Each structure stands twice: as structure tokens, then as C-alpha cells.
Amino acid sequence: MSYRPYQQIQRRPSRQIRVGKVLVGGDAPISVQTMTNTPTEDVEATVAQIRRAEVAGVDIVRVSCPTPEATAALKEITHEVNVPVVADIHFHYKRAIEAAQNGAACLRINPGNIGSPERVKEVIKAARDYGCSIRIGVNAGSLERHLLEKYGEPNPEALVESALWHADHLLQNGFDEFKISVKASDVFLAVAAYTALADACDHPLHVGITEAGGKRAGTVKSAIGMGNLLWAGIGDTIRVSLSAEPEEEVHVGWEMLKTLGLRHRGVKIISCPSCARQGFNVIETVATLEERLAHIEVPMSLSIIGCVVNGPGEALMTDLGVTGGGGGRHMVYAAGKTDHTVDGGDMIEHIVGLVEAKAAALQAEKAEAARLEALSNAAALEAPQAAE
Numbered sequence: 001m002s003y004r005p006y007q008q009i010q011r012r013p014s015r016q017i018r019v020g021k022v023l024v025g026g027d028a029p030i031s032v033q034t035m036t037n038t039p040t041e042d043v044e045a046t047v048a049q050i051r052r053a054e055v056a057g058v059d060i061v062r063v064s065c066p067t068p069e070a071t072a073a074l075k076e077i078t079h080e081v082n083v084p085v086v087a088d089i090h091f092h093y094k095r096a097i098e099a100a101q102n103g104a105a106c107l108r109i110n111p112g113n114i115g116s117p118e119r120v121k122e123v124i125k126a127a128r129d130y131g132c133s134i135r136i137g138v139n140a141g142s143l144e145r146h147l148l149e150k151y152g153e154p155n156p157e158a159l160v161e162s163a164l165w166h167a168d169h170l171l172q173n174g175f176d177e178f179k180i181s182v183k184a185s186d187v188f189l190a191v192a193a194y195t196a197l198a199d200a201c202d203h204p205l206h207v208g209i210t211e212a213g214g215k216r217a218g219t220v221k222s223a224i225g226m227g228n229l230l231w232a233g234i235g236d237t238i239r240v241s242l243s244a245e246p247e248e249e250v251h252v253g254w255e256m257l258k259t260l261g262l263r264h265r266g267v268k269i270i271s272c273p274s275c276a277r278q279g280f281n282v283i284e285t286v287a288t289l290e291e292r293l294a295h296i297e298v299p300m301s302l303s304i305i306g307c308v309v310n311g312p313g314e315a316l317m318t319d320l321g322v323t324g325g326g327g328g329r330h331m332v333y334a335a336g337k338t339d340h341t342v343d344g345g346d347m348i349e350h351i352v353g354l355v356e357a358k359a360a361a362l363q364a365e366k367a368e369a370a371r372l373e374a375l376s377n378a379a380a381l382e383a384p385q386a387a388e
């Protein structure tokens with residue numbers, strides 16, 4: 001969290017629920033989700049894809065459950081992965097019940113297409129029996145017919161009315177372990193609907209722009225829509241929907257949270273666009289470093305700047321920095337101060353080594369702080385007994 005007032009985001013207060021081991025809402029960190037695109041019954045492929053998403057930093061993964069074979073596969077999948085799995089259910093309420101029985105941590109249902117209130121009731125019972133939470137996933141593309149007739153088109157009021165009606169239905173059944181999404185592919189509609197819903201209830205919100213598009217356009221669209229909401233403090237868990245691999249969605253989700261200072265993970269690279277002044281090829285260097293440093297989990301910042309115009313200034317704000325110099329030698333900064341120079345040819349390996357060493361040191365500091373805190377807690381617990 002930044003100490004600068006202009007960088008503070010006040011998150012909307014919300015109730016907290018649990019998706020497996022991940023808390024969602026309240027003061028829990030905003031979680032990053034993605035969804036698999038393998039056939040769920042292909043356990044090996046699905047587990048492999050979830051593991052790639054885990055490496056990218058995913059907190060929760062959703063899988064489609066359109067068939068009994070898919071829900072049966074959940075049993076093995078949920079055993080093989082480390083993150084909670086959300087079962088995505090459409091049309092067939094029985095898939096929701098099977099998913100709950102087979103290890104899903106959360107059931108994503110679109111009540112508009114799950115059928116009668118009795119069927120929704122059975123889904124709620126299964127969720128309660130097996131300790132699942134629920135996501136009410138309202139979508140502009142599949143609103144209930146009576147709302148379309150009432151409003152003439154999917155608009156913010158219709159999305160919010162649908163969401164609140166279903167929320168009320170769950171509450172009337174004594175179930176409050178749920179979060180809500182009101183997704184639309186149009187950013188204006190999605191932002192207006194989420195903003196109105198955020199005002200109307202305190203349930204945790206799953207935020208996303210649905211069917212956002214391919215990697216480039218979808219990233220921009222999601223960043224505008226979701227960024228707008230997150231900046232306003234709205235959103236307890238997020239999923240960036242891209243026509244791209246799940247780990248790409250995770251990377252983009254993380255970049256949004258990092259940009260807004262809402263959560264930190266891994267290396268945040270500050271880099272210049274480069275120009276004729278650059279002392280080394282900034283674009284290639286940054287692309288290579290993004291890949292080489294993807295495994296780092298400890299939050300830290302790294303500036304990669306082509307020349308002295310902006311290099312020293314950016315290095316002041318980052319943990320490590322490199323600024324292009326003349327004659328193929330570049331300046332390395334540590335904690336904002338000039339430290340040493342490096343040859344262009346050795347630069348990538350050198351930076352990777354510095355970042356890994358810094359990450360190890362930060363990790364060790366964190367572990368030591370945790371150890372000291374545990375010792376002091378244990379001492380505090382023992383003190384009254386000693387006095388007795």
C-alpha cells in the first residue's frame with residue numbers, strides 16, 4: 001500500500017466468503033482467476049493447464065462442467081492442483097450437484113439458465129452440504145426473458161435486478177456464501193451495472209468484462225473497464241477474459257492489480273519505449289527479461305531505461321535499475337544509487353542474477369520477520385502462565 005494520498009484506493013466494504021482456501025471480499029486481497037479451455041474430462045491436459053496458471057500466479061481456476069464426464073473428472077483434478085476450482089455450470093443443475101460432490105470449491109451458476117427455483121434450491125443444498133460457495137454469474141447475453149421484455153434490452157438496471165433477485169433467492173434459502181458478477185462485453189454497460197450493484201449490496205463482486213476479445217484488444221478493453229471499477233474500489237476477485245491462453249489472462253490480471261497498487265507479485269518492470277538515444281535494444285531486453293523473470297514471486301521493481309534522459313530518475317523509484325550508456329557499457333542502480341556498470345553482452349544474465357539474488361534476500365528477510373513474530377507471539381502466550 002502506498003503512503004502517497006493520490007495513490008490510495010478505498011476498497012468498497014464487502015462481506016467475506018470463502019472459495020476453498022481463498023478468502024474473497026472483506027479485507028482479503030483481490031484474487032486473480034482464469035478459466036481452463038481444455039476438455040475438462042481430459043484430466044491430464046486440464047491439470048497441466050491449471051499448473052501453468054499457478055506458475056503465473058493464479059488464485060482460483062474455473063473449469064467448465066457441461067457433462068457428467070466433466071464433473072466426474074473434477075475429483076481427480078481438484079486433488080492434483082493447489083488452487084481452488086470453480087465449476088462453471090450452465091443449463092444442467094445436476095452438473096452443479098455432481099461438481100459439489102466431486103471437490104469443486106465454488107459453483108458458478110447463471111440462475112437465468114439453471115431452471116426453476118426448485119432446481120436452484122437443490123443446487124444451494126448441494127453447495128451447503130459440500131462446503132461450496134456460489135457465484136451468481138449474471139451475463140448481459142443470457143438475461144431472463146421477463147427482464148428483456150421489461151427493459152427492452154440488456155441494460156444496467158436489468159443486470160442489477162437479475163443479480164439482486166437471485167441474491168435474494170439464495171438469502172431466502174439461508175445461503176449467503178456467494179459472490180456476484182454482472183458481466184457484459186460492452187465496457188459502458190459492465191461498468192454501469194457493477195457500479196450500481198456495488199451501491200445496492202455488500203456481497204463480494206467478481207469483476208470482469210466478458211468476451212473482451214483477443215490478447216491485444218481484450219487486454220485494452222479489460223484494462224479500461226476493470227481498471228475503472230478497481231480504481232473506484234469495486235471488485236473482490238477478477239478474471240480477464242481473453243481469447244488467449246489462461247496464463248495470459250493471469251498475467252494481465254496481475255498487471256492491473258500491480259498498476260493500481262492493489263496487490264503486488266513478481267517483478268514490476270518500468271521501461272521506456274526506446275528511441276534513437278537508446279544505449280541498448282530496450283524492446284528486446286524487456287521482452288527477454290519478462291520471460292526470464294516470470295518465476296519471481298517476491299514483489300520488486302526494475303527499471304530498464306535506454307539512456308540517461310530518464311534512466312537515473314526512474315532508477316530512483318525502483319529497487320534495481322539499468323540505464324543505457326555509451327560504448328556498450330550501461331549503468332546499474334541499486335536502491336536508486338549508481339552501483340556499477342555492465343557490458344551490453346552480459347546484461348541479461350547479469351540482471352537476472354541480480355534480481356534472483358535480491359528476491360532471495362527479500363524472501364529471507366520475510367521469513368526471518370515471520371519467525372521473529374511467531375517467537376514473540378509464543379512468548380506472549382507463555383508469559384501469563386509463567387506468572388501463575
Ligand code: SF4
Nearest residue numbers: 272274275278306307
Ligand atoms: S529514456 Fe532515452 S532511450 Fe528511452 S525513450 Fe527516453 S530518450 Fe529514448
